[in-house]
Amino acid sequence: MALELINTDSMDTQQTFGIDQPKSVSFRTIDGTTYLFVAGKGDEIGSASVFSMGSDGVLTSIQHVFDGGPLELEGAASAVTAEIEGTVYLFVAGTTDDGLSVFAVGEDGRLTNVDNVADDGTLRLNGVNSVATATFGDTTFLIVASRIDGGISSYSIAANGTLAEVQSIADDGTLFTDGSSAVHVAVIDSLTYAFVAGSTDSGVSVFRVASDGTMTNVDNVGDGGDLELSSAGAVTTALVGDTTYLFVAGYSDSGISVFAVASDGTLSNVDNVSDDGTVNLALASGLTTAVIDGVTYLFATGQNDDGFSVFEVAGNGTLINVANIADAGALELRGPSGLATVEIDGVLYLAVAGRLDNGVSVFRTEHNIIDEAAEVVEVAENGTAVVTVDKLYDDDTLAYTITGGDDAALFSVDAATGAVTFIDAPDFEAPQDADGDNIYDIEVTADDGIITEAKALAIEITDVGGLDISGTKTGETLTGGGEEDTIAGRGGKDIL
Structure with a gap:
C-alpha cells in the first residue's frame, strides 16, 4: 500500500537552542496539547528539551534543560513519559553520567526536576542507555537497560516521581543482554514482557514482568543464519491481527529481524530484511510502529544512509517496503537515530532525530488514495x-x-x-x-x-477499420458504415 510522508517542520536544534546530537524523541499529549520531548546526547553536555506541536505538524520551543548540578543528563540517550496519579513524568537516561533524571511535566509542558539516581556501584546504571515503562493498574515501573553494566533493572515509581530499585538482573552468560542498548515493553494476552537488545551479545532476551516489578527470563535468541541481530540496537513491537511481532534492528548487520511472540514470550523468526541498496537500513538504529487506516507500519532509521525506511507489516509479520526518505534540502536526517509517532486530529505524524545534523524533522503521513502515476x-x-x-x-x-x-x-x-x-x-x-x-x-x-x-x-x-462488402452479379443496394469501407459491387446496377 502506498504511503506518503510530507515534511511539516525541520529544526536545527543546535543552532537555535544549543541542543547537541538529539538521540531520542517521544510524544505525549497533555490536556489537548501534544508535546515532543527530545533527549540530546551532546559532545560535552546532555539535555532534555520540550516542544509543543500543533495540528499542522509545526514545532514550538517550550523549554531546554541542560546537564548540571545534580542532573544526570550527560549523554542523554533515551526518554520516556508516564502518568502517575494524575502527574506526567519524564524519565531520561544519561549514558555518560551513568544515571537517571526524573522531571514532572506541567500542563504547559515545562519540566521540574524531582529525582536523580546515579550509579553507586550497587545499581546497574553504568552506561544506562534505554528506558521503558510497565504499568499494572495504578502501579508503574521503570525498566532500564544499561550498555556497560549489561542486564536489566526495574524501578518502582512513587506518586511524586521518585525511583526505588526493585530488581537488577546481570548477564550471566545465558542471556543476550551484554551491551544492553534498548528495551521495549509490550502486553501480550494480559502478560507483560520486556524485550532487551544486547549489542555486544548480538541478540535479544525476553523477560516476563510481574505486577510487583520483578522479572523472569523466558527466551533468548542470538544472531546466526539469516538473522539480522549483529550489534542489536533497537527493539519494538506491533500487534497485527491476533499476533504480536517483535522487530529487532541489527546495527552491524544493517537489517531487521522479525519474530512472532507467543503468549509465553518465546520467539519464532518470521522474516529478515537487510539493506540491499534500495532501503535506508545501513547501520539500522531506530524503530517504531504505528497503525494508519488499519494498516500497521514499521519505521526504521539507517545512520549510514542518512534517512529512514517505512515497511508495511503483513498479517504474517513479513515486511513490505513502501517508502524511503533520505536527507536532502531542509531535512535534518543526517545520522538519524530515534523516531516516534503521534496522532493529532486523525492524522499520524512522525518525528525523527537527526543526530549528526543536530536537528529534528517532522513528517505528516498520508495514504495515497489513488494511483497518481500518469x-x-x-x-x-x-x-x-x-x-x-x-x-x-x-x-x-x-x-x-x-x-x-x-x-x-x-x-x-x-x-x-x-x-x-x-x-x-x-x-x-x-x-x-x-x-x-x-x-x-x-x-x-x-x-x-x-x-x-x-x-x-x-x-x-x-482507428476502427471499415466494412469489407462484396456484392453479387445482380444489382443491389450495398450499405457501408461510418468508416473507410471497401465495397465491391461485382456486377449489376448497384446502389452504394
Missing part, C-alpha cells in the same frame, strides 16, 4: 467509455472531478466511481483534441475529505 489509455473511436480511476482502498469514499488538461471540456467523470467518459464519442478521422493528434489530455482529481490527489491521463484514440 497513464496512457488507448480507446477505440466511436465509443464514450474511457477508463475508471480506481481508489486504492475499498473502504474509502472519494469524490472525483476533472480539474485540468487541454481537452478537459470534452470529458465527464462519475463523481462517485471515477469512471471517465467522452461527452461525445470521438471520431478518429475528425480529431477534436487541442493538438489534433488524436491524443486527449486531461487531469482527474480525487478527494476523500483529507487527501487530494491528481492523475494525468493521455487518451489515445485508435
Whole structure:
C-alpha cells in the first residue's frame, strides 16, 4: 500500500537552542496539547528539551534543560513519559553520567526536576542507555537497560516521581543482554514482557514482568543464519491481527529481524530484511510502529544512509517496503537515530532525530488514495467509455472531478466511481483534441475529505477499420458504415 510522508517542520536544534546530537524523541499529549520531548546526547553536555506541536505538524520551543548540578543528563540517550496519579513524568537516561533524571511535566509542558539516581556501584546504571515503562493498574515501573553494566533493572515509581530499585538482573552468560542498548515493553494476552537488545551479545532476551516489578527470563535468541541481530540496537513491537511481532534492528548487520511472540514470550523468526541498496537500513538504529487506516507500519532509521525506511507489516509479520526518505534540502536526517509517532486530529505524524545534523524533522503521513502515476489509455473511436480511476482502498469514499488538461471540456467523470467518459464519442478521422493528434489530455482529481490527489491521463484514440462488402452479379443496394469501407459491387446496377 502506498504511503506518503510530507515534511511539516525541520529544526536545527543546535543552532537555535544549543541542543547537541538529539538521540531520542517521544510524544505525549497533555490536556489537548501534544508535546515532543527530545533527549540530546551532546559532545560535552546532555539535555532534555520540550516542544509543543500543533495540528499542522509545526514545532514550538517550550523549554531546554541542560546537564548540571545534580542532573544526570550527560549523554542523554533515551526518554520516556508516564502518568502517575494524575502527574506526567519524564524519565531520561544519561549514558555518560551513568544515571537517571526524573522531571514532572506541567500542563504547559515545562519540566521540574524531582529525582536523580546515579550509579553507586550497587545499581546497574553504568552506561544506562534505554528506558521503558510497565504499568499494572495504578502501579508503574521503570525498566532500564544499561550498555556497560549489561542486564536489566526495574524501578518502582512513587506518586511524586521518585525511583526505588526493585530488581537488577546481570548477564550471566545465558542471556543476550551484554551491551544492553534498548528495551521495549509490550502486553501480550494480559502478560507483560520486556524485550532487551544486547549489542555486544548480538541478540535479544525476553523477560516476563510481574505486577510487583520483578522479572523472569523466558527466551533468548542470538544472531546466526539469516538473522539480522549483529550489534542489536533497537527493539519494538506491533500487534497485527491476533499476533504480536517483535522487530529487532541489527546495527552491524544493517537489517531487521522479525519474530512472532507467543503468549509465553518465546520467539519464532518470521522474516529478515537487510539493506540491499534500495532501503535506508545501513547501520539500522531506530524503530517504531504505528497503525494508519488499519494498516500497521514499521519505521526504521539507517545512520549510514542518512534517512529512514517505512515497511508495511503483513498479517504474517513479513515486511513490505513502501517508502524511503533520505536527507536532502531542509531535512535534518543526517545520522538519524530515534523516531516516534503521534496522532493529532486523525492524522499520524512522525518525528525523527537527526543526530549528526543536530536537528529534528517532522513528517505528516498520508495514504495515497489513488494511483497518481500518469497513464496512457488507448480507446477505440466511436465509443464514450474511457477508463475508471480506481481508489486504492475499498473502504474509502472519494469524490472525483476533472480539474485540468487541454481537452478537459470534452470529458465527464462519475463523481462517485471515477469512471471517465467522452461527452461525445470521438471520431478518429475528425480529431477534436487541442493538438489534433488524436491524443486527449486531461487531469482527474480525487478527494476523500483529507487527501487530494491528481492523475494525468493521455487518451489515445485508435482507428476502427471499415466494412469489407462484396456484392453479387445482380444489382443491389450495398450499405457501408461510418468508416473507410471497401465495397465491391461485382456486377449489376448497384446502389452504394
